[in-house]
Amino acid sequence: MSPIIQFDRVSVTAHEKTILVDISFALFAGEKAALCGKSGSGKSSVLRTLLGLHTIKSGAVYFQQQRLTASTIQAIRSCTAYIGQEPILGAESVRDALLLPFQFKAHRQYRPTEARLIEALQRLQLPADILNQESSRISGGEKQRVALARGLLLGKKLYLLDEVTSALDAESRQAVFDVFSDPDLTVLSVAHDPAWLELCGIVLELEAGRLTLVKRNGNA
Template sequence: MTGLVRFDRVSVAVQGRTILRALSFDIREGEKAVFKGKSGSGKSTVLKTLLGVYPVADGEVRFAGRLLDRDTVSAIRACAAYIGQEPVLGADTVREALLLPFGFKAHRGKAPSTGRLAEILGRLGLAPLILDQHCSRISGGEKQRIAVARAQLLGKRLYLLDEVTSALDPESKRAVQDFFSDPALTVLSVAHDPDWIARCDTVFELQDGRLTAAG
């Protein structure tokens, strides 16, 4: 597999507080990696640093061999999907949320059919009836899966996931795990869920912003 993401002794400070300390790791294309550790250990900061939300104070971040800069961040955001614990879907109904990006110039004329929407939702353990539900009436776990479905419809291949299975029942969790087992998808995740962690290729453990274990 080709190297995709590299952190080389990266340190990140937010509002004067150092969050990541000399962090180094590599992620290959198609790899499923997870960061675990106590709350406040810097797990989510790793994902947001890759997206350019937090500046690198020291060290280097590279994506596909390119040093992280404004152009590289744009390239990452074009191919990546960040799914947080409470995604904002930006529409009234689930159908409208899934079709929202296809109203923009870059995706105009490429809107998927209802059958395609139902197919993607089904792979994530969601029934087609959810398409007509109001977004304010669905659970956080359902919102996360709808955000994943929207990213898949847009052809995203890099997924940055923050606790995507924590609120799911066992059946829904298996559906999500199976979805992300696709070798075409690269996954960098944050999780406490032992079932999710067991399905990952690589497990990184963080403590106080430092990598204490990898395997």
């Protein structure tokens, strides 16, 4: 079996500063990996590099054995749900935010019913009446879970997550854990939450843009 994601000795510079140095790791379908380290160590830069938001100075990134280039990046983005610490939902109401991708031709035929919207929200400990709330008025943790719900509705299989449990209470955090226990979902995340790190089968520690430790947990 080939990895779904592979970094092969990747170095990245941004604004004339080296932010990643000689990074190598592989992630197979269904695996859950967490990037950890001090602030500024390069964790989020790994996610941004995979999304084509940083220029690779040397080495290569592969997605499903296809090398990441300007012409192939769209294939990665179409398969991926990226949820940052403060997601931009892109619509005035939560309902419109969830339905936004289904306005496009590629997803129009899969537009979810009201029942499916509510089911996706409830999986993430969000009440049905949040659908009628303004996106700008819900909390950061709620925005993250709405963005996760949108990914689930779209059937995304690869999730890039940046501290998605940092603003959640214990019950909401457990709901997120339960969703990502699904063996069909592949996860590359930035995290400091010890419980999330324990959930992940692979922990990648970074320091000053370098990968210093790859740890495989016993539950991998």
